[in-house]
Amino acid sequence: MSRKMLINAAHPEEIRVAIVDNGILEELNIETTSKERNKGNIYRAVVVRAEPSLQAAFVDYGGARHGFIPMGEIHPSFHAVTEEKRQRGVRIQDVIFRGTELLVQVEKEERNGKGAFLTTYISLPGRYLVLMPFAQKSGVSRKIEDEEQRDKLKKMLEELAPPAGMGYIIRTAGLGRTKAELSKDLSSLLRLWESIQEKSGELPAPCLVYQEADIVLQTIRDYFTTDTDEILVDNREVHKDVMDFLTVVMPRVRGKVHLCQEKRPLFSKYNLEEQIETIYEHKVPLPSGGSIVVDTTEALVAIDVNSGKSKGERGIEDTAFKTNLEAAEEIGRQLRLRDLGGLVMIDFIDMESHKHSREVEKAFKNAIKRDKAKIDMGRISKFGILEVSRQRLRPPVQEGAYVTCSQCAGEGVVRTAESQALAILRRIQAGVVKGNTGEVQGRLSSETANYLLNYKRESLMALERENDVRIILSSDPGLSPSQYHLEFVKRTQPPRAAVPSVPAVLEIGVEEKPAAPIVAALEPAEVSEKEETEGEGEGEEAAPAPSPAEEKKPRRRRRRRRRKKSSSAEAAAPSQAASEAETPGDGEDEGGGVPLVEEPVSPAGG
Structure with missing residues (x-):
């Protein structure tokens, strides 16, 4: 079994750190200069306003948007409240005001138009321990499941005895370490916390007090294990930074670090570029011919499992079972590589056997054991749906590479x-x-x-x-x-x-x-005053305009006189008007494409 950590820093615009297990890409962390990462950073912030309806506050910590901090994430030391009042319940508008200064840490980075999620319960990760200055309890990582090992580590916790009011957690990397190694790591974290407190008191808010390590050192600190064979780096400056870091944290590991500056790119040498491309694909193939389709929405992540061209099994049930087993393993891997967080809905192929469903659940549970994120999974429902909730550790890979x-x-x-x-x-x-x-x-x-x-x-x-x-x-x-x-x-x-x-x-x-063909001009055709006057009567009988004397008479009598006095020439007007209505004019085509627009004309004699 071969496990390697590859650090690609040939291009300063994008630094990539990959962990390869027997040629399979297991972890990938990417940091780009175009997108600054501030998760884990500690700031001295100032409250902009307290929101009673949310029981939270918006604070200015120096980011592009104001950060969001709920009342439950504000340690009592930042507001003078008696124990009696705390038991009755404290409202944020009574203890936090505009201008209040807080020492906060970024727990979730700002994304999708939302500000960063902040907390005053600061945590400082080391190689083997995580120091929590405002926590009262200590414990062992839940990833360590062996009860005998947990009991052994708990005894070490009591012997280390951190300062009053502080707590810490032993990480999975602390498994098998001696008391001296744990004590050294704790001392280093305590010195770091003292320097943070000193710097916080010297700088005006808002300001950056502590910046989390870069992606290279952070990955080594969090992902390096004793079974890692070597660390390969393709940049001389980064190689020096890694050696300096290991000299302080893990001196015995320095022999595993090698500078690799060959003509062939480091990731291409280990066939990683093709595997990395699948992270950006909508559809990921499976070994037997099936595939999984990953869709990210505002509310959740939907993953569909398709059998596709799966062959080699005796029946539909066996084909579905085999494809689902492969999908469970690949989905667990894609969740880590893409860092998909929130609610994840997995639609497996329907299986009739409950035994097969339990086997698929077991396969998925084994696949997520290597994931450092907190994951909560349910059971496969009668519809073939598995609900999973996963903690997001960093911004998804697609956000840094796509617009x-x-x-x-x-x-x-x-x-x-x-x-x-x-x-x-x-x-x-x-x-x-x-x-x-x-x-x-x-x-x-x-x-x-x-x-x-x-x-x-x-x-x-x-x-x-x-x-x-x-x-x-x-x-x-x-x-x-x-x-x-x-x-x-x-x-x-x-x-x-x-x-x-x-x-x-x-x-x-x-x-x-x-x-319809447009053949008419847009401007109205020129017509004489007589034609305009005759055209006004098209809606009635196209009768000639009455004189002012006739207008004063009753309407009925005027109509009778008009019929009697109509000359043969005047009687022809209606027929002429009717023919004009039926025959296309200068401003009108046969299809009625462009209607003629005329200026209004006053009645004759008016």
């Missing part, structure tokens, strides 16, 4: 041009009917603008005409299909007849496919 897609904004899909165009048209309709809108200005993607101006042109012009507004749409190649900008400009002048402002053809290099 949100500018086209879909992280959704994975975009609306079609037709669907987006109709949605925009409905929004324009809803906006102009409210009134007091004189102009609508819109910037759309090329595909959406092309669809609107070539397929929904008539609807746009109808909106202009009916609501007396001006609609100006333009294409912006810089916008993605899902992006658009609409601005509704208020009317500054009295309403008037609108002139269509939509261009006849949108020249954006896309072939035009109008629903």
Whole structure:
């Protein structure tokens, strides 16, 4: 069995530390200069405000966003409260005020628009121990399950006797260590805590008091075990830092550290690049031909197990069982490599045998034993679902290597041009009917603008005409299909007849496919005063305009006189108007593509 720790620091922009067990990538930690990590850092912070509804406080610790600290994470030493009051319950608004200074540690880094989660219960990890200055209890890591070993370590705890008011935990690396080794580690942590207290008292808040070790030293401290054969480093400066660190912490391990500066990249030499690529893949293959599909959502992580092209088994049940066993092992590994935290739902292939379900659960439990995160798992339900809750140790690997897609904004899909165009048209309709809108200005993607101006042109012009507004749409190649900008400009002048402002053809290099050919000009044709007067009666009988004397008479009598006095020339007006309504005019095509817009004309003789 061969176990190696590989440190790739050839490029300072990205440092990678991998742990390889028999050629299989088991752990991968990545640190990039573009994304600063502050988990474990200790700050002197100042309270910005206490929130009674949340029983928490928002504090300024120097980060991009204010940190969040619940009342339960504030040690009593930071507020003068008697024991009697603490037993009755303390409200944060009674003990924490704006300007209160706290010594806090980052427990969860800020992500997804949320500020960092902070605590005053500071913990300082060493090689074998974790010192907790504000804790009253000490104990042994839950990862150590052997009762005999636990009892032996507990006796050492009593003999070490840390200062009053402090507690510590023996880590898994402390298993098998002597009392002298544990005592040396404890002394080192106590000196570190004293220096933190001194620095905190000298600097004004907010400020950084203690910075956690970099990814290389942190990985060696937390993941190096006695069965590790060697540590390979491909950078001379990093190699020196590692040697200096081991001289203080683990002098006997220095012989296992080697500088490796070959022409062939270190990770390629051990075939790690291909394994690392699977971390970024949506679909991960399994040895028998099946696969697992990993989907990360806002609420949880969903993992689906597929049999795919699995072969070699006698029946469906055996195929499902074998695929699920492989998936359980690979899922445990992917959880560590990707550092997927929160609620994880695993959808295994349905199995009829309860015995097989218990075997799959056992395989998954063995796979997560090597995980340093706290994991709580349930049982496989009748639907084949296994619920798992996992602690997130660091930001997911994808967050440091990926950015949100500018086209879909992280959704994975975009609306079609037709669907987006109709949605925009409905929004324009809803906006102009409210009134007091004189102009609508819109910037759309090329595909959406092309669809609107070539397929929904008539609807746009109808909106202009009916609501007396001006609609100006333009294409912006810089916008993605899902992006658009609409601005509704208020009317500054009295309403008037609108002139269509939509261009006849949108020249954006896309072939035009109008629903009906557009052959009419956008400007209204010139008509004589007589034709305009006759056209006004199309809605009734197209009768000639009455004189002022006739207008004063009753309406019924005026109609009878009009019938009697109608000359043959005047009688022809209705038929002429009707023919004009049926025959396309100068400003109108046969398909009714562009309606003619005329200026209002006053009645004859008026």
